[in-house]
Amino acid sequence: MAEPAAQTAFAEEALTHLDTLYRGALRLTHDPDQAQDLVQEAYLRALRYQHSYQAGTNMKAWLFAIMRNLFWDRFKGVRKEDVSLDDVGEFVLYDKLRDEGARPESDVLDKIAASEVVAAVDTLPPLHREVVLLVDVEGFSYKDAAETLGVPIGTVMSRLHRARQQLQKSLYDYAVESGIVRPSGMRQVPQQ
Amino acid sequence: MRCEECSDKLDRFVDRELSDTEALQVQLHLEGCPECMDHYDFESHLKRLVKHSCECDKAPEAFREKLRQILS
Secondary structure, eight states, X not given: OOOHHHHHHHHHHHXXXXXXXXXXXXXHHSOHHHHHHHHHHHHHHHHHTGGGSOTTSOHHXXXXXXXXXXXXXXXXXXXXXXXXXXXXXXXXXXXXXXXXXXXXXXXXXGGSOHHHHHHHHHTSOHHHHHHHIIXXXXXXXXXXXXXXXXXXXXXXXXXXXXXXXXXXXXXXXXXXXXXXXXXTSSOOOOOO | OOHHHHHHXXXXXXXXXXXXXXXXXXXXXXXXXXXXXXXXXXXXXXXXXHHHHHHTOOOOHHHHXXXXXXXX
């Protein structure tokens, strides 16, 4: 067991990454209570295994790896089937919107609510969702994301690519359903 | 650089994952190609939108305090 002062310092540093872990857990579990349970368990495990953490390395990535491994331990029964992600083809939202006469940024992106973006992220399968969380939300490099997830960089890139395709498809579907764009041509933007 | 090659590298350019040389090549192409620059602006905007939307969630203060107690 570490000296009390060392343990306190370790805990304080670890807690600076709490928002990242909580956000990740919330996006993985979709439930604030489960997210808190998962994060608390991850911190207790981190404290127990703090000797395996190398000072000066990426503590955020190390903690995230502990948290997501706990998540997968709990849900490992669904891991295999969870990997699948419907093939949406090469869906490029930018091209799609341009083809339909919309100005992609000002007509569409600026009008999509944050809650809809989060909902689109939440519909991604967890293995794809966690790559988006690490790279797009938390700013991990492909290398750090690969180490955190225990997969090759190529897997990070392919999951990220497919996740983004799916995400763009979801946002496009939302934009059509909500009347932000009309699939046949010009956009229609209801304003408050 | 052709537009196709630029498009292939756009994700990694947005994610700052290209080598310095490759990033410079893409940057030079973007500066001379308004269409690819528009596409780049869109992809960057989308990445920021995902980040800002998901970053709204913060750990509740009571939970932070509870953890601090448990870990100390």
